[in-house]
Amino acid sequence: MNQITFQIPLENLTRQYERIRAEVEPAVLQVLASGKYILGPTVQAFEQEFAALCQTNYALGISNGTEALHLALLACNIGAGDEVITVPNTYAATVFAITYTGATPVFVDVDSITFNMDIEQVKKKITPRTRAILPVHMYGQMVPMDALMEVANQHGIWVIEDAAHAHGAEYQGKRAGSWGHIGCFSFYPTKVLGACGDGGAVTTNDPQLYDRLKVLRYMGQHVKYVNEIVGYQQRLDELQAAILRVKLRYLDEWINARQRWAKLYSERLKGLPVITPQEVGEVRHTYYLYTIRAQHRDALMAFLSQHGISTAPIYPNLVPYQPAYQELGLKPGAFPVADAHLGEILCLPMFPELTEQEVVYVTDAIREFYHRR
Structure with missing residues (x-):
């Protein structure tokens, strides 16, 4: 690549x-x-x-x-x-x-899986x-x-x-x-x-x-x-x-497409040091965002950007730690699970009009990144 x-x-x-x-x-x-x-x-x-x-x-x-x-x-x-x-x-x-x-x-705090x-x-x-x-x-x-x-x-x-x-x-x-x-x-x-x-x-x-x-x-x-x-x-x-x-009128079709790309992402990311989204319980997950937890997240983001792939950590900061809420007196560490996610979460490209070739390209790039380390 x-x-x-x-x-x-x-x-x-x-x-x-x-x-x-x-x-x-x-x-x-x-x-x-x-x-x-x-x-x-x-x-x-x-x-x-x-x-x-x-x-x-x-x-x-x-x-x-x-x-x-x-x-x-x-x-x-x-x-x-x-x-x-x-x-x-x-x-x-x-x-x-x-x-x-x-x-x-x-x-x-939040659930560590969902x-x-x-x-x-x-x-x-x-x-x-x-x-x-x-x-x-x-x-x-x-x-x-x-x-x-x-x-x-x-x-x-x-x-x-x-x-x-x-x-x-x-x-x-x-x-x-x-x-x-x-x-x-x-x-x-x-x-x-x-x-x-x-x-x-x-x-x-x-x-x-x-x-x-x-x-x-x-x-x-x-x-x-x-x-x-x-x-x-x-x-x-x-x-x-x-x-x-x-x-x-297109919503169900678009949700089905998002689910299809999510499934393909998860299948192709198996065996890599990333945690893919898990559906818990009797749910219909619509995959507004496909969010992984990744080791060496920031380096991975930079590598993917070099290969033309846009990603983002959503959301990069916890609200209670923002300047607007300093009066609450909450400091990093107050929410162990959410805090742990901050340095790991990464949203991969996700929209209904993606193509299989693009999802394969993204996952191949992620695989190459980890194989180089």
């Missing part, structure tokens, strides 16, 4: 667009011609279709995934003096949403101030929600799923976003289901939560200009909904 024969990005949205442009462009033009750009029929249609996907009674289009989490917490009346349990290895937005409400994030919330640790962190648990379905594999819901129900605690990585994922036959009281999704462009810009959604089976979320989403009102509570301007727009409706 002395010459670069491929340039393989971590994700490639151009290939996806070329595949569906004949459907996306007319859908966008139809919205433009309609003159209805905010909370129109396209958003309503998408909400119904997305609720059906998630096996929930309701879905609401939100401006982005961060605000989906924020509004979900507010809908559950989370605020100052409350504690919300979550994980340290998530994207900062998960924790920011808690902070926006005035509540305090409480972190628990990277997901350790339920036994959750049990130890519940206090009289705990009002919610915010599990994150990391990389496309769901948290064991039966066990988590049992704990939450015993203590009368809200469960808000961060399903930003998990569109279409399942645990015991139930979809992400349908287990907790509210599910929260991001449609950031690179997600398993991504918009061409920002977007998000909340899902629920509870009509009262649905109504409160709807009011919070748009200026605290049921009737325009009658502001019952302090609300927000956090709506999904018609153009993004039109694009998402097209993409939604």
Whole structure:
């Protein structure tokens, strides 16, 4: 492998667009011609279709995934003096949403195999101030929600799923976003289901939560200009909904492709000093990211980059150690499992439009790296 024969990005949205442009462009033009750009029929249609996907009674289009989490917490009346349990290895937005409400994030360590919330640790962190648990379905594999819901129900605690990585994922036959009281999704462009810009959604089976979320989403009102509570301007727009409706039709196909590439990666990485993703329990892993744990991770990243292969450690820092959360007083070593992962995790190129030749090229490069050491 002395010459670069491929340039393989971590994700490639151009290939996806070329595949569906004949459907996306007319859908966008139809919205433009309609003159209805905010909370129109396209958003309503998408909400119904997305609720059906998630096996929930309701879905609401939100401006982005961060605000989906924020509004979900507010809908559950989370605020100052409350504690919300979550994980340290998530994207900062998960924790920011808690902070926006005035509540305090409480972190628990993660499972060494799945990277997901350790339920036994959750049990130890519940206090009289705990009002919610915010599990994150990391990389496309769901948290064991039966066990988590049992704990939450015993203590009368809200469960808000961060399903930003998990569109279409399942645990015991139930979809992400349908287990907790509210599910929260991001449609950031690179997600398993991504918009061409920002977007998000909340899902629920509870009509009262649905109504409160709807009011919070748009200026605290049921009737325009009658502001019952302090609300927000956090709506999904018609153009993004039109694009998402097209993409939604391909979601199962794209998940199947991701699973195919994940299986090929895992087969071809056998025998190397890397730990490949493991599916634990009765799950449908959607492989938003294909994340390995690798010895000599940084050197491997550099070697792959020299051979035209983009990789990334996602996420490279634990949120409680970030400057924004120094007041919590948490130092490296507070979360032994998550801390150990920091120097090992590496996400390989993963998107539905990958080719077998590209996956073979990536795995051959990894094999060559370790054979040289």
